[in-house]
Amino acid sequence: MKRSISARSVGAPPRRVGRIVFVAFTTFLLALAMVLVWTAAWAQQPTRPRAPAAPAPQTTPPPASPASSAPPAGAPAASPNAPAPSAPAPSAPAPSAPAPSAPAPEVAGPTIRIPQTEGEKAEGYTIVAIEVSGNRKTTKEEVQSYLREKIGQAFKMETLTGDVRALWDAGFFDDVEVDMTRGDRGVTLRFLVRERPNVKAIEFSGNEEIENDKLSEAIEVKPNTILSIPAINRSVQKIKDQYQEKGYFLAEVSYTIDSQRDNEVIVKFKIVEHQQVTVRRVSFIGNDHIPESELRETMMTGQGSLLSFGSGGPYRQDMFERDVLMMSSLYYDRGYMNVQIGTPRVMLTPDREGIEITLVIHEGPRFKIRQLKVFERDENGNEIEPLGGRRALRQMIRAHNGDWFNRSEVVKDLQAVRTLYKDAGYYSVEADPEPEIDSVRREVDIVIPIKRGPLTRIERIEIKGNTKTRDKVIRREMEIEEGALYSETKVETSRKRINALGYFERVDVTPEIGSAPDRVTLYFEIAERATGTFQVGAGFSSVENFIATAQIQQANLFGNGQSLALQAQVSSLRQIISVRFFEPYFLNSDWSMSTEVFQQLYVYSDFSRSSLGASVTYGYALVQPWLRLSLTGTVQQDKVSTSNTTTFFGSTSSVVNTFPRLPLANLFNDGRTISLRPALVYDTRDNRLFPTSGIYLNLSTEWATEGIGSEIEYLRHRFSGNFYYPLGGSTGQPGSGFVLKLRTELGYITSPSSAGVPIYQRFFLGGILDMRGYRLRTIGTRLPLNAALDPNSAPINNGANIGGNLQAYSNLELEFPIIDKVGIRGVVFYDMGNAWNTEDQFCRTTPSPQFSDVVSPCFDASSLIKLRTSTGFGVRWFSPLGPLRFEWGFPLQRLPYEENYVFEFTIGNFF
Numbered sequence: 001m002k003r004s005i006s007a008r009s010v011g012a013p014p015r016r017v018g019r020i021v022f023v024a025f026t027t028f029l030l031a032l033a034m035v036l037v038w039t040a041a042w043a044q045q046p047t048r049p050r051a052p053a054a055p056a057p058q059t060t061p062p063p064a065s066p067a068s069s070a071p072p073a074g075a076p077a078a079s080p081n082a083p084a085p086s087a088p089a090p091s092a093p094a095p096s097a098p099a100p101s102a103p104a105p106e107v108a109g110p111t112i113r114i115p116q117t118e119g120e121k122a123e124g125y126t127i128v129a130i131e132v133s134g135n136r137k138t139t140k141e142e143v144q145s146y147l148r149e150k151i152g153q154a155f156k157m158e159t160l161t162g163d164v165r166a167l168w169d170a171g172f173f174d175d176v177e178v179d180m181t182r183g184d185r186g187v188t189l190r191f192l193v194r195e196r197p198n199v200k201a202i203e204f205s206g207n208e209e210i211e212n213d214k215l216s217e218a219i220e221v222k223p224n225t226i227l228s229i230p231a232i233n234r235s236v237q238k239i240k241d242q243y244q245e246k247g248y249f250l251a252e253v254s255y256t257i258d259s260q261r262d263n264e265v266i267v268k269f270k271i272v273e274h275q276q277v278t279v280r281r282v283s284f285i286g287n288d289h290i291p292e293s294e295l296r297e298t299m300m301t302g303q304g305s306l307l308s309f310g311s312g313g314p315y316r317q318d319m320f321e322r323d324v325l326m327m328s329s330l331y332y333d334r335g336y337m338n339v340q341i342g343t344p345r346v347m348l349t350p351d352r353e354g355i356e357i358t359l360v361i362h363e364g365p366r367f368k369i370r371q372l373k374v375f376e377r378d379e380n381g382n383e384i385e386p387l388g389g390r391r392a393l394r395q396m397i398r399a400h401n402g403d404w405f406n407r408s409e410v411v412k413d414l415q416a417v418r419t420l421y422k423d424a425g426y427y428s429v430e431a432d433p434e435p436e437i438d439s440v441r442r443e444v445d446i447v448i449p450i451k452r453g454p455l456t457r458i459e460r461i462e463i464k465g466n467t468k469t470r471d472k473v474i475r476r477e478m479e480i481e482e483g484a485l486y487s488e489t490k491v492e493t494s495r496k497r498i499n500a501l502g503y504f505e506r507v508d509v510t511p512e513i514g515s516a517p518d519r520v521t522l523y524f525e526i527a528e529r530a531t532g533t534f535q536v537g538a539g540f541s542s543v544e545n546f547i548a549t550a551q552i553q554q555a556n557l558f559g560n561g562q563s564l565a566l567q568a569q570v571s572s573l574r575q576i577i578s579v580r581f582f583e584p585y586f587l588n589s590d591w592s593m594s595t596e597v598f599q600q601l602y603v604y605s606d607f608s609r610s611s612l613g614a615s616v617t618y619g620y621a622l623v624q625p626w627l628r629l630s631l632t633g634t635v636q637q638d639k640v641s642t643s644n645t646t647t648f649f650g651s652t653s654s655v656v657n658t659f660p661r662l663p664l665a666n667l668f669n670d671g672r673t674i675s676l677r678p679a680l681v682y683d684t685r686d687n688r689l690f691p692t693s694g695i696y697l698n699l700s701t702e703w704a705t706e707g708i709g710s711e712i713e714y715l716r717h718r719f720s721g722n723f724y725y726p727l728g729g730s731t732g733q734p735g736s737g738f739v740l741k742l743r744t745e746l747g748y749i750t751s752p753s754s755a756g757v758p759i760y761q762r763f764f765l766g767g768i769l770d771m772r773g774y775r776l777r778t779i780g781t782r783l784p785l786n787a788a789l790d791p792n793s794a795p796i797n798n799g800a801n802i803g804g805n806l807q808a809y810s811n812l813e814l815e816f817p818i819i820d821k822v823g824i825r826g827v828v829f830y831d832m833g834n835a836w837n838t839e840d841q842f843c844r845t846t847p848s849p850q851f852s853d854v855v856s857p858c859f860d861a862s863s864l865i866k867l868r869t870s871t872g873f874g875v876r877w878f879s880p881l882g883p884l885r886f887e888w889g890f891p892l893q894r895l896p897y898e899e900n901y902v903f904e905f906t907i908g909n910f911f
Contacts (some may be wrong), residue, residue: 004175010019012665019467023289025379026095026412030380032208039785045688046578047752050076051062055490067614069262071589072408073271093492099115103134106582107875109152110221111115112274112322113694114415118180118182119160119180120157120540121157121182121184121459122155122180123157124155125154125155125186125187125318126152126153126154126155126180126185126187127149127150127151127152127155127187127189128151128183128185128186128187128193128594129153129154129189130144130147130149130150130151130188130189130190131188131189131190131191132144132190132191132193133190133192133193134192134193134194134195135193135195136263137195137198137226138172138193138195138226142194143167146163146166146170147163147166147191148162148163148166149163149189150429155186155187155189158374160178162187163362164228164487165195166430167191169197169212169230170228170230171229171230171315172195172196172205172226173193173194173196173226174194174195174196174463175193175194176192176193176194177191177192177193178189178190178191178192179192179877182368191513191870194226195226195248195815196227196677197226197227197229197259197260197263197264197265198224198225198226198262198264198360199221199222199223199225199227199264199266199267200223200224200260200264200265200266201247201266201267201813202219202221202222202223202266202267202269203266203267203268203269204268204271205268205270205271206270206272206273207271208273209246209248209273209276209676210242210243210246211305214242214538215269218235218238218239218241218242219235219238219239219266219269220234220238222502222616223234226276227257227265227267229541232255232267235255235269236253236255237270238537239251239253239269239271240253240370243271243273244315244317245316245475246276247276247277247278247315248273248274248275248276248277248314248515249277249348249355250274250275250277250348250352251271251272251273251274252271252272253269253270253271253272254269255267255268255269255270256268257270258470259817261869263333266583267829273351273834274352275353276353277315277348277352277353277354278348278353278354278355279302279315279354279355279356280355280356281302281356281357282296282299282301282302282356282357282358282359283356283357283358283359283363284358284359284361285358285360286360286363287361287363288363289334289363289366290330290331290334290338290363290538294330295327295330296702298323298326298327298329298330299323299327300322300323300548301315301316301319301320301323301325301357302357306869310471310868315355315357320344324341326793327341327359327361328341329407329408331363332405332406332408332763333365333367333405333406333408333409333638334366334409335363335368335404335405335406336363336364336366336367336407337364337367337405337435337437337444337616337864338362338364338365338439339361339362339363339364340361340362340364341359341360341361341362342359342361342362343360344358344359344362344578345357345359345360346363359362365439365442366370366404366442366769367400367404367405367412367442367443367444368403368404368405368442368443368444369399369400369401369402369403369404369405369443369444369445369446370401370438370441370443370444370445371401371407371445371447372397372400372445372447372448373445373446373447373448374386374393374394374397374448374751375390375449375450376393376449376450376451377449377450377451378451379451379786385842386450387420387421387424387426387452388420393417393450393865396413396415396416396420397410397417398413398419399413399434399446405444405537410446410656414431414448415767415902416433416434417448417450417462418431418488418892419488419489420462421450421452421651422486422487422488422490423487423489423490424485424487425455425456425457425485425486425487425600426452426453426454426455426456426611427456427486427488427520428452428453428454428456428513428517428534429450429451429452429453430449430451430453431448431449431450431451432448432449433447433448434445434446434448434449435447437831440623442700442794447679449493452800454515454517454518455518456485456486456517456518456520457483457484457486457519457520457713458480458481458484458485458486458519458520458521458522458694459482459515459519459520459521460482460514460521460522461475461478461480461481461482461521461522461524462521462522462523462524463475463524463525464523464524464525464526465525465527465528466526467528468528468556468558468559469503469504469526469528469556469559470559470560470561471572473501473503473556473559473560473561473792474498474524474526474885475493476585477497477498477501477625478494478498479488479494479497480494480522484870486511486520486561488662491509491511491522492509492511493510494510495507495524496686497625498526498880499686499687500525500625500685500686500687500891501527501530501556501561502555502687502688502689502690503508503529503531503552503555503556503561504526504527504528504529505527505528505717506526506527506586507524507525507526507530508524508525508526509522509524509525510522510523510524510525511523511546517535522525526685527678531554531555532552532553532554532555532556534747540704543726545724546573548569548570548659549567549568549569549570549862549906550567550569551565551566551567552565552566552567552575553565553566553567553617555689561584561585562581562582562583562584563580563581563582564579564580564581564582565578565579565580566578566579567579567580567858569749572603573602573603574599574602574603575601576598576599576600576601577598577599577600578596578597578598578599578600578894579596579598580594580595581594581595581596582594585888586618586716590621590624591620592617592619592620592621592628592630593616593617593618593619594616594617594619595614595615595617596614596615597610597614598611598612598613598614598636600612601610602760603629603873607640607641607759608641609638609639609640609641609642609670610638610639611637611638612636613634613635613637613673614635615632615633615634615635615638616632616633617630617631617633617805618630619631625683626682626683626684627680627681627682628680628681628683629678629680629681630680630681631677631679631681632676632677632679632680633674633675633677634674634675634676634677635671635672635673635674636672636673637671637672637799638670638671638672638673638712638758638760639670640669640670640760641758647870653890669753669755669758669759670712670758670760671711671712672709672711672712673704673708673710673712674704674710675702675703675704675708675710676708677700677701677702677838678701679698679700679701679702679704680698680699680700681696681697681699682695682696682697683688683695683696685722686724689909690878690883690909691722691724691730692724692726692737692739692871693724693725693726693739694720694724695721695722695723695724696720696721696797697719697720697721697722698718698719698720699718699719699723700714700717700718700719701716701717701718702714702715702716702718703715712761713750713751713753713757714750714757714758714761715747715749715753715763716747716748716749716751717746717747717748718744718745718746718747718748719740719743719744719746719747720743720745720746721741721743721744722741722742722743722911723741723742724739724740724741725739725740725741726738726739726740727739727740727814737817738814738815738816738817739810739814739815739816739911740813740814740815740853741811741812741813741814741815741910742810743810743811743910744809744810745770745807745808745809745810745910746807746808747763747806747807748805748806748807749761749762749763749805749839750805756805756839756841757805757839759802759803762780762802762803762804762805762835763780763781763804763805763806763807763835764778764779764780764801764803764835765775765777765780765809765833765834765835765868766778766779767904768885768889768904768905768906769889770811770831770833771809771833771868771870771871771872772810772829772872772887772889772902772904773870773872773889773890773891773901773902774868774870774889774902775898775902777801777803777898778801778896778898779833779834779835779868780801780802780803780804780834780835781801781802781803781804781836781837781842781855781856782798782799782800782801782802782853782857783799783800783802783857784796784799785799785800794823798895798896798897799855802842802857803834803835803837804834804835804837804838805832805836805837805839806835806836806837806838806859807832807833807835807836808833808864809831809834810831810832811829811830811831811852811910811911812829812831813827813828813829813830813910814828814829814832815827816825821905822877823879824875824876824878824879825875825876825877825878826872826873826875826876827873827874827875827876828870828872828873829871829872829874829889830869830870830871831869831870831889832867832868832869832870833867833868834854834863834866836856836859836864837857837864838859839860842857843857843858843859853866854866854867854868854895856885868893869891869892869893870890870891870892871888871889871890871892872887872888872889872890872901873887873888874886874887874888876886883909884905885901885904885905885906885910886903887904888901888902888903888904889901889902889903
């Protein structure tokens with residue numbers, strides 16, 4: 001056996017060759033000695049035992065000749081594996097020959113035995129106790145909750161290793177040690193932990209765009225908790241997410257941990273906000289069949305708001321995911337059923353202040369409908385006559401064979417089919433399409449099997465979230481009841497009626513299967529809003545100087561759905577106090593009742609009017625709750641005067657009045673008024689306090705005559721219509737989406753008296769309540785009279801404003817969100833209207849004013865197109881005190897005595 005040992009030195013310096021040779025020679029001698037020792041040890045190994053031989057004779061035989069040892073000629077050679085020949089007989093003894101030597105056995109290498117650890121020796125022992133030490137704020141139970149090792153189980157080293165790792169990954173400990181004691185009874189484990197410090201405080205620096213409170217709410221690290229490094233790392237990412245939502249795509253967040261006494265630390269987050277990053281451009285690749293303009297219309301990413309000033313707005317991942325779904329839906333609606341939109345490529349612009357997004361679209365083929373089949377199956381799978389008949393059912397599906405596939409239309413039609421069955425009580429109806437795509441012919445078969453399921457009744461109606469409002473106030477708005485058949489339309493109508501009360505932020509309905517498959521439980525979950533309001537307003541006017549209004553109103557009194565309002569308005573020329581109570585369900589019936597007591601004082605530059613009275617109104621729902629008929633009876637005492645009385649308490653102020661010298665026969669036409677006013681109201685608004693969709697129409701006629709005891713006689717007709725149309729975003733919530741609003745009001749009053757309509761009953765327009773951009777009560781008919789009865793006296797500047805007995809005005813405005821989270825909205829508006837005079841006595845006795853025919857006292861058909869117009873903008877804030885209105889109005893084609901613009905503000909909804 002040969003062993004070769006070589007040694008090699010690589011890269012030795014020349015001056016060290018002698019040392020290397022010496023080391024190599026010494027190594028060779030040691031290797032040679034080891035080989036000799038190994039060879040000697042091998043030689044000492046015992047040889048393999050031989051096969052037994054015949055006993056040898058006592059005499060020494062003569063040496064055999066060499067020929068005698070060879071086998072005879074022609075004999076086969078002995079195989080090395082053949083058995084040894086039998087021994088010769090004693091009469092002819094043969095000399096013994098030495099047996100061939102067998103090969104020596106191979107020598108096995110040395111065996112290394114490693115002693116078992118204590119953990120391996122304890123494998124299988126029962127765990128008799130688990131102890132925890134070193135914990136100060138973390139309880140023993142909290143530590144043991146991370147352990148899979150339990151008392152009474154068999155001990156395993158693998159499980160113990162996992163438990164130590166789980167405690168470390170929890171992030172609450174700097175060190176974890178385990179001591180194990182093995183005894184006759186079993187194994188005792190003791191976990192020795194060293195807790196991480198306690199978080200004393202959280203500090204932020206560098207954050208100017210996001211307040212500390214909002215950042216504190218977003219992060220996971222909280223004061224008075226154990227320091228967790230993983231929680232800090234997650235908090236860093238959440239802070240970045242907050243900034244990315246605001247467009248700060250490059251914001252950097254780092255942290256430091258400052259040690260304090262008593263094993264406490266202060267975690268400090270350092271924020272570098274950088275510049276706000278906006279979406280500069282969104283590009284599309286692969287959109288061969290749908291233009292970029294249509295794709296961009298579905299996207300919110302890259303679309304700036306009115307305050308973005310040309311910027312594309314911030315990039316947000318959640319917003320972009322929504323955009324991808326909307327673009328995919330657009331393609332599905334065009335028949336591209338295999339469309340794929342890839343991951344966006346986002347690149348920073350060179351100035352690092354914007355990003356460019358590129359979207360790769362794989363449109364795929366466009367599919368047509370080859371066959372569309374709608375039918376109903378019974379429980380056994382047999383086709384049966386559907387609800388309403390096959391023809392009526394097929395007509396509900398508007399798609400036809402050969403049309404391009406449109407997923408939205410199919411889904412909408414299927415929803416109508418489901419509603420048909422659910423309105424009949426089949427809540428569990430199934431109508432899911434089964435499309436079969438033929439990619440070769442680019443056609444799709446749509447099979448819609450319907451399975452109606454059992455007739456379902458409403459088992460229970462539960463209301464959640466109404467901490468103040470009583471259940472009966474909510475239930476009486478429902479068109480469903482327990483025990484009745486389920487109806488999806490009635491459930492949705494009930495939800496809308498409850499939401500229209502204006503008491504709640506939201507109303508959600510969740511149906512669930514009840515105690516049996518044919519029973520359903522309805523859960524109405526609501527979120528109440530504050531229904532009590534304290535509204536104040538103020539404004540300035542060249543006529544009234546300072547104006548202040550205040551209103552205390554509870555729209556949901558004691559949770560009973562009743563309304564109580566106390567209103568007061570005070571100015572140098574106007575003082576109003578009124579108390580109003582409204583009961584929508586009088587004596588738990590469909591009748592409504594309201595009553596009002598009021599005292600009013602109006603002091604203008606030309607006359608004053610004081611009124612004291614009360615009214616009672618009864619109404620009945622002709623179509624609950626959309627159409628109501630009401631009758632109002634009013635009794636009031638009016639007094640018109642040109643004296644200087646300006647308050648309820650008789651104090652006076654110096655007011656120069658010109659009306660005492662004017663030939664107005666109806667100026668002092670005052671006294672007792674008793675009137676009846678029937679009204680018809682149609683109301684489909686989604687919310688009575690903050691409407692964003694629906695219609696409100698009010699048509700009324702007020703009649704005051706001597707036949708019912710009235711000293712003042714007149715007949716007044718009024719119509720008002722409010723229209724609300726949402727243009728985007730959710731509805732029913734202040735500060736959500738664009739809303740287009742239109743209000744139109746018409747009024748006409750006549751009197752059988754020769755004196756005409758009393759001056760205080762005539763229409764005066766102008767101000768923030770009807771025609772913005774004009775001062776209060778400055779729009780109407782004007783008479784070019786002199787300041788005195790003397791015809792040579794100076795004329796009244798700009799004429800005497802006597803209002804009109806016919807009025808018409810409209811307000812068109814677009815309301816849009818500015819800062820949704822705090823309820824700040826903007827508005828742009830356009831107002832138009834006028835007040836005309838149709839009574840002959842003013843037209844016959846006075847000429848038309850010379851400065852404009854829009855204020856002429858003479859009326860004809862052409863007067864209806866002589867309108868006053870204005871435009872403007874404003875800001876509205878839905879504050880806790882109520883909706884604040886700040887509006888700037890600019891009159892169009894203004895008259896010489898009118899201002900360029902008028903700014904006013906108040907509290908309360910416009911309409």
